[in-house]
Amino acid sequence: MIKLNRRNFIGGAAAAASLPMMASKATAADPLKVGYIYVGPINDGGWNTAHEAGRQQMLKALGDKVQSQYVENVPEGPDAERVLRDLYNQGNRLLYATSFGFMDSAVKVAQAYPDVTVEMCTGFKPSSNNNLSNYNIRFHQARSIFGTMAAMLSKTGVGAYLGTYPVPEVISGINSFTIAARKVNPNWKTKIIWINTWFDPAKEADAARALIDQGADVMTQHTDSPAAVQVCESKGVPTFGQGSDQSQFGPTMCKSSSLDLWGAFYTQRTKAKVDGTWKPEDTYWGFKEGAIDIAPIVHVPDDVKAAGEKIKQGWIDGTYDCYAGPIKDQAGNIKIADGAHATDGDILGMNWLVEGVDGSLPS
């Protein structure tokens, strides 16, 4: 807590006025300043909370070699570029932009300042200064665990997936969930709804109720708030959380949650920048690298838990791949041939739904 006195006030004012100069005075001995921008509040209990936890882990690991600032609730678009330039002008030379809507802003800032390093989460565009990397984690991997368990828990053979925006990250999750479920029950159907928001608890709850009313007796969601988990708890419908452990919102019905673990990545890349070994290279980590995990599986029969754990182990040792062919799309066309696997590019740009998904993409 900061106590107000005259010195603080003047100090703050002077610091602000001298910001541009401070930036140029930084030397190699100074700690690296690392800036983060978040698209939502750090206490959303999901996406942004997970990134903030990763930042804290990085700070703990690197100690006095780094200093860090963040700005939350940054709108996607030109505002993001302004905030990134502010952070640069305050001396930050490594910037993490943690939402895909920041992509074009991040690229512009990287191209405007050759001495900055930018890490862009879930983006795909390069910088002509070779000072930008894109990073992502394999969210779809946890979904195949949930799909497997969902099909085993369901009586009706109909599950639901509450979708946010029809972007590859969400589509590949829906597909992974459905493919895994159909390995258990070949007649499985996944009902989907697009709610076109990442964070709107009232809308999430309404959509969850609608999906349950349509006959789904198990569900999962890709939204950031715990609203859908709470609805499932009150209706007695098994569910799976995302982003962080949401079992507190569904003590009996939330069977597990996917966990995004950014800390190891943030530590490694920040350290590389401190050591002067940072190179632009895109990162796409999953279970194997410890970037994704699931919360303990609870309140399910032993065989369901064992089946879930088996898939997880398969991802870790590389023996399981939900996108191993043959895989058909909704129209029955073969999209991944027998013996083939989806490439990282296929997954990162996925724009089709697999057989068994009951719903469509906007076109």
Added chain:
Amino acid sequence: MRLKFEKRAEPSRFMLYATPVGAVLLTMLVGAIIFTAIGYNGFGAVYQVFIAPLALSYKWGDIAVKASPLILIGVGLAVGNRAAIWNIGAEGQYIVGALAGTGIGILTKDMHGPWILPLMLVAGMVGGAAWGAVPALLRNRFNVNEVLSSLMLTYVAVHLMNQLVTGPWKDPMGFSFPQTALITADQMLPILVPGTYVHLGIVITLIIAVALWFLMSRSLMGFQVRVVGSAPSAARHGGFSQKQTVWLVFLLSGALAGLAGIFEVTGPFQQMSLGFPQNYGFTAIIVAFLGRLNPLGVILAGIVLAITYVGGDLAQSVLQLPNASKGIFQALMLFFLLASDILIRYRVRLVGAPAPAAVPARSPAE
């Protein structure tokens, strides 16, 4: 002793212009006290939010870019509110204007020529005006309250945008991300200050604001709008049509909101994406009132609001102030402005004050 509000014979012109300034100053003072009380550097917060953006010359461009859409939408709303016709749906007109202009952009993406950008800007105005025409038609034909219809059409506009951007208008090279391709060089607004986003649209915005001030204060149209708003029956006697005024207000404010939208696309955004709606259309309502529904006042009010946006981000990164602080400052400002409005029509007097012993009693001199 108590305070008494006494009605003025005529609204005070001094208070009309003094209260917005007072509201801003009170906001700074009360904001500093509140943030100090909860353990932050309160004066530092006020400095970062209100002063630092002005003190740092490299922030001036950011302020201009942020103020421009607020002013352009705000002057349109100011005209309507003068006529007591309430367009709450500027955000929707802003979005549809941007969509209409972007549609032209997508159709002309393989073409070249100086005609492309002006065509996009005209399409933006037409799109905004068309969206504004719906509540005008509903009001004139079916007597539907324009507050509700214009507000609800905003949500329709958002869904229309979602549908286009996640579907047919998606960048074919964009890995299915819900945004259009970046616009081409022929579609971009000229940048006036290299290295910033200070674009030609800002100058056009200022010209429009000044022109509207002139129209409102010096032309028959301005007179008609003011009479319909302040004395509807006199307006009827004078032959001014209420329906015609409704059309005028919605087409004008819609077109300006649409122009603001396409300025944002061809200026800072350079594409349509799901993050495009930034609530400028709603914030401009505050701007219109803070500017006293006077186009010149709206310019100042737009700049003040833009400063709080730019400064709010600075306060977050410099002082680690919570993001909500920006909203608290903006809300305080509107609150003080609305609360102090009473001073325009009333004066405050102390009545029944018992004379302090040391001072000779005086009768209230009025």
